Amino acid sequence: MSAAPASRGPSDPVPAYYPGCSLDGLGKAYEVSCQIVLDRLGLSLDRIVDYNCCGATEVKNLSHDVSVALPARNLALARSMGRHEVVAACNGCVYSLTRANDAVGDGATRARINSHLSAGGSPTYDGEASVQHVLEYIRNRAGLDRIRGAVRRPLRGLKVAPYYGCLYTRPKRYTGVGRVPGTDDPEHPVFLDELLEACGAEVIHDYPAKTICCGGGHALSDLDVSVAFSASVMHEARRAGANVVATICPLGQINIENNLDRIRQAYGEEAILPVSYFTQLMAVALGASVRQARLKDNFSRPDLFLRERGFS
Amino acid sequence: MPIVEPSLVTVKREEKLELDGIDVSGDWNTFLEPRVHTDLDLKIVDWVRSQPQGETISRCWQCGTCTAGCCMHTDYGLEEFNPRYFIYLAQIGYEEELRKYAQTIWRCVSCNKCVERCPKGVKVEEVVHTIGTYLEVSGGAPESPADRFDRAYTENLLARGVLDEAALFRTYERLEGRKTPARDLLRLGFTMLLSGRLHTGPFAHRTRGWRRMRPVLTKILEEEERARRARVEAPASRARGGSPGRAP
Ligand code: SF4
Ligand code: SF4
Numbered sequence: 122m123s124a125a126p127a128s129r130g131p132s133d134p135v136p137a138y139y140p141g142c143s144l145d146g147l148g149k150a151y152e153v154s155c156q157i158v159l160d161r162l163g164l165s166l167d168r169i170v171d172y173n174c175c176g177a178t179e180v181k182n183l184s185h186d187v188s189v190a191l192p193a194r195n196l197a198l199a200r201s202m203g204r205h206e207v208v209a210a211c212n213g214c215v216y217s218l219t220r221a222n223d224a225v226g227d228g229a230t231r232a233r234i235n236s237h238l239s240a241g242g243s244p245t246y247d248g249e250a251s252v253q254h255v256l257e258y259i260r261n262r263a264g265l266d267r268i269r270g271a272v273r274r275p276l277r278g279l280k281v282a283p284y285y286g287c288l289y290t291r292p293k294r295y296t297g298v299g300r301v302p303g304t305d306d307p308e309h310p311v312f313l314d315e316l317l318e319a320c321g322a323e324v325i326h327d328y329p330a331k332t333i334c335c336g337g338g339h340a341l342s343d344l345d346v347s348v349a350f351s352a353s354v355m356h357e358a359r360r361a362g363a364n365v366v367a368t369i370c371p372l373g374q375i376n377i378e379n380n381l382d383r384i385r386q387a388y389g390e391e392a393i394l395p396v397s398y399f400t401q402l403m404a405v406a407l408g409a410s411v412r413q414a415r416l417k418d419n420f421s422r423p424d425l426f427l428r429e430r431g432f433s
Numbered sequence: 434m435p436i437v438e439p440s441l442v443t444v445k446r447e448e449k450l451e452l453d454g455i456d457v458s459g460d461w462n463t464f465l466e467p468r469v470h471t472d473l474d475l476k477i478v479d480w481v482r483s484q485p486q487g488e489t490i491s492r493c494w495q496c497g498t499c500t501a502g503c504c505m506h507t508d509y510g511l512e513e514f515n516p517r518y519f520i521y522l523a524q525i526g527y528e529e530e531l532r533k534y535a536q537t538i539w540r541c542v543s544c545n546k547c548v549e550r551c552p553k554g555v556k557v558e559e560v561v562h563t564i565g566t567y568l569e570v571s572g573g574a575p576e577s578p579a580d581r582f583d584r585a586y587t588e589n590l591l592a593r594g595v596l597d598e599a600a601l602f603r604t605y606e607r608l609e610g611r612k613t614p615a616r617d618l619l620r621l622g623f624t625m626l627l628s629g630r631l632h633t634g635p636f637a638h639r640t641r642g643w644r645r646m647r648p649v650l651t652k653i654l655e656e657e658e659r660a661r662r663a664r665v666e667a668p669a670s671r672a673r674g675g676s677p678g679r680a681p
Contacts, residue, residue: 142590142595142596142598145595146596146598147598171640171641171642172595172640173590173594173595173640173643173646174590174594174595174596176587176590177586178543179582179583179586179587180583180586180587180590181486181559181562182486182562182566182579182580182583183583183584183587183654183657183658184587184653184654184657184658185484185485185486185657186485186653186657187587187650187653187654187657190650190653191590191650194646216545224485230485237649237650237653240649241645241646241647241649241650242642242645242646243642243646287543287544287545287546288544288545290549291544291545291546291548291549292545292548292549293549294548294554307549308549333504333508333544334504334508334542334544334546336542338542338543339540339542339579339582341582341602341605341606342577342578342579342581342582342605342609343540343542343578343579346505346509346540346542349509350504350508350509350542353508
């Protein structure tokens with residue numbers, strides 16, 4: 122069993138980008154706004170075309186080897202594009218991709234997984250791709266100074282609760298976060314706080330629900346839990362004085378918004394706040410319109426919220 | 434929940450401290466009987482360790498850090514959800530007690546706070562799931578809603594290489610014997626439409642070359658499942674002396 126690597130390894134001018142099912146489907150607003158932010162900051166990513174689903178946290182409960190082979194196939198594709206760096210925007214994807222890296226750190230496991238991959242007609246994986254969240258990529262590659270300089274419309278009047286959710290940093294033995302230099306703090310992350318602040322928003326640093334679970338993995342199988350957790354994401358934000366929640370994970374965003382009616386029923390209208398992908402807010406700050414950032418896609422209607430505050 | 438069961442604690446009372454037939458000794462002199470485990474039933478822990486997801490179980494030294502921060506225990510407030518205790522019961526092989534939690538263990542939401550914090554590098558979340566799987570394959574525990582979802586999810590993604598979320602929702606709700614609220618489905622369909630990329634229906638996106646990958650992965654899935662069941666039916670290993678936390 123290997124520990125998380127002590128460094129991210131070689132870096133690419135243009136890293137590979139793993140969209141995963143969510144960004145390509147339900148989380149389209151996330152992908153589109155991500156693209157705007159990257160463009161405006163002069164960053165680019167190269168999409169892995171024939172990717173497959175990473176298996177999230179579900180497949181591993183049924184089969185170890187399938188749960189490693191699925192993400193390993195994607196990492197192998199990135200390696201065959203000649204890349205050492207893979208950027209993903211979904212916490213669940215970051216989890217399963219880094220978990221696969223941990224597993225193939227063991228030589229015997231790597232050989233076994235590679236034999237599965239070859240049998241299925243996929244390139245084999247050498248274990249040499251490092252994985253990071255797009256939040257970390259934007260923060261480190263652009264740097265806060267460049268972001269401050271690129272802001273066209275500071276997010277004045279926004280009091281943002283930065284919601285990171287579970288698997289952005291956790292567990293560090295897989296993600297390397299907190300062990301690798303230049304990464305975030307695994308228990309009390311701050312990168313999202315920094316980015317939003319650079320965009321001129323007021324950020325609630327001591328937001329208590331920062332890294333709680335949204336219950337998304339059990340969104341259908343344990344409804345009570347997923348409603349309770351997604352309600353506390355918004356409720357704690359409001360109690361801390363926020364007027365909008367920023368998310369970094371499509372599973373969290375979709376789970377919270379899909380529970381809106383149930384939360385309203387259980388906890389009343391006061392429990393509801395607009396919820397937005399952080400890249401949607403950043404895109405607006407960098408000059409994109411509310412429409413371009415697809416804020417109307419979100420059921421909690423952050424578009425109305427922003428328009429009320431003079432953003433078009 | 435205390436680490437040691439009440440039945441292992443002996444309360445010694447001073448019989449002389451009795452006034453008018455009323456015991457006034459108090460429980461101040463409560464002793465733990467010193468004990469050495471010699472007759473552990475290693476069947477469960479051996480099985481859990483034989484699974485790649487459960488390998489790290491024997492590192493656990495029962496500090497309780499996992500339970501202290503556990504989302505389900507502390508945030509949701511489900512007191513009987515206690516990963517430290519599940520591991521303990523598995524380690525000493527107290528199957529009867531463990532079975533009482535068969536309807537609780539599956540509720541782990543995989544937040545990985547426990548894995549993050551465990552000072553011994555136990556992959557607690559995967560170990561907890563593996564203990565749940567043991568209860569299921571060794572008979573007795575019915576399939577849980579989370580297991581049904583994992584299965585529906587896996588079959589869904591194996592079909593084309595990527596998820597078809599709408600189909601997954603429908604399949605799962607059917608498995609649970611529920612009808613998906615029309616409003617939820619409508620919303621989903623609406624979002625899919627907005628997303629501009631069809632993930633459902635006959636023309637949906639699929640991973641190129643998946644036709645070859647699919648049978649390979651399906652076969653592994655079946656083989657691992659068979660091996661899990663075969664192992665649990667194999668005769669259990671003999672008990673050893675020493676404490677349950679001893680590394681392999
Ligand atoms: S699994 Fe880890 S955190 Fe939990 S009791 Fe054991 S050693 Fe402590
Ligand atoms: S992963 Fe499961 S056991 Fe671990 S802290 Fe989260 S809910 Fe508790």
